[in-house]
Amino acid sequence: xxxxxxxxxxxxxxxxxxxxxxxxxxxxxxxxxxxxxxxxxxxxxxxxxxxxxxxxxxxxxxxxxxxxxxxxxxxxxxxxxxxxxxxxxxxxxxxxxxxxxxxxxxxxxxxxxxxxxxxxxxxxxxxxxxxxxxxxxxxxxxxxxxxxxxxxxxxxxxxxxxxxxxxxxxxxxxxxxxxxxxxxxxxxxxxxxxxxxxxxxxxxxxxxxxxxxxxxxxxxxx
Numbered sequence: 001x002x003x004x005x006x007x008x009x010x011x012x013x014x015x016x017x018x019x020x021x022x023x024x025x026x027x028x029x030x031x032x033x034x035x036x037x038x039x040x041x042x043x044x045x046x047x048x049x050x051x052x053x054x055x056x057x058x059x060x061x062x063x064x065x066x067x068x069x070x071x072x073x074x075x076x077x078x079x080x081x082x083x084x085x086x087x088x089x090x091x092x093x094x095x096x097x098x099x100x101x102x103x104x105x106x107x108x109x110x111x112x113x114x115x116x117x118x119x120x121x122x123x124x125x126x127x128x129x130x131x132x133x134x135x136x137x138x139x140x141x142x143x144x145x146x147x148x149x150x151x152x153x154x155x156x157x158x159x160x161x162x163x164x165x166x167x168x169x170x171x172x173x174x175x176x177x178x179x180x181x182x183x184x185x186x187x188x189x190x191x192x193x194x195x196x197x198x199x200x201x202x203x204x205x206x207x208x209x210x211x212x213x214x215x216x217x218x219x220x221x222x
Contacts, residue, residue, distance in 0.1 A: 001045045004028050005070025005077045006057070006100035018102040019055045022154045022211055023218035029059050030105035030218070035098075036063070037109040040116050041077040046102075047077045047083065073183065075125055075177055079168045082161075089161040091129065095222055096120055097164055100156035100179050105214055119158030124193035126182050127154045129200065133143060155197040163191050 004018045028046070035041050044063075046071045048056045056067055063110040068084045070077030078099060088094040096119045100107060111127060114164065118125035128151040159181065167188045178184040183194055201217055203210065 001047060001078070001097060001099045001101050002028065002031050002083050003070070003074065003077055003099065004045050004052070005047050005049045006074070006103075016049065016052050017205060019059070020184040020211060022105060022205075022214050026059055027054070027105045027205060027211075027214075031100060031107055032059065032063065032065060033104050034107050034109050035100070035112060038116065040113065041098075043085065043088070045081050047081050071145070073177060074180075075168070075171065078181065079172060080192070082165045082168055085195065086165060089165050094161050096158055097161045098156040098158040101204055103205045104155055104202055105205065106199075106203065106217055107156065108199060108202070111196075111202060112200055115156050115158045118194050118196055119160065122194045123163070123191040124157075124182070124185060125196050126157045126193055127196045127198035127202070129150055129154070129198045151195065152198075153180065153181045153182070154202050154204075159185060159193075160191065163189050212215045 004016070006016070019026045022030070023153050032044065032046065035044055043207065044065045045055060045068055046060060046065050047068050050069050060067065064082070068081045071080050085097070091161055096116060098112065098115060098119070115125045115127055131150040131152045157180065164185070167184050170188050171184050176184070176187060178187060185193060186190060205214060
């Protein structure tokens, strides 16, 4: 599941940032390509905004990608996609779901494959990097040294499909809005979630200079 239903206003573009060009392709195309190279991926879903339908059709032309309209929040978008897959989750043909930000175009097939492997083995997997530059702030806004054990969470985040769908339906019924997929699972499910080492290059395009960095990495000029 690749999420492309946000606006990405901080990048300063007049369009959804995931359709901006980078290294000769649109941002989201790089993520779709990476997932398409992983043998264990059976169904690829792109979650879009209705107003981006033409751009999404262009990006997915010739690819086996299913399009789903997103919701008002990230969590609602994920739930829409899970409901789209519900019958296949129920019959077991979809056993695990990986959820990825389209704005992370440099994700590698190797990382995707590892998240999928750990998800199937343990129930859940979240990639991340140890963060050595985060400091806790006190009520007086002073710092107390670097925060040990902090992790910068990345995507794709993977979970066994049936528990994930059940958790999202429960969160919807109870009006719970999590910060990400893992927070919903931690709230409603005892399913263990394992940390998987992420990649330095798997950063999220948020600001204009991130596009420049991504271009340099993808063209080998970094």
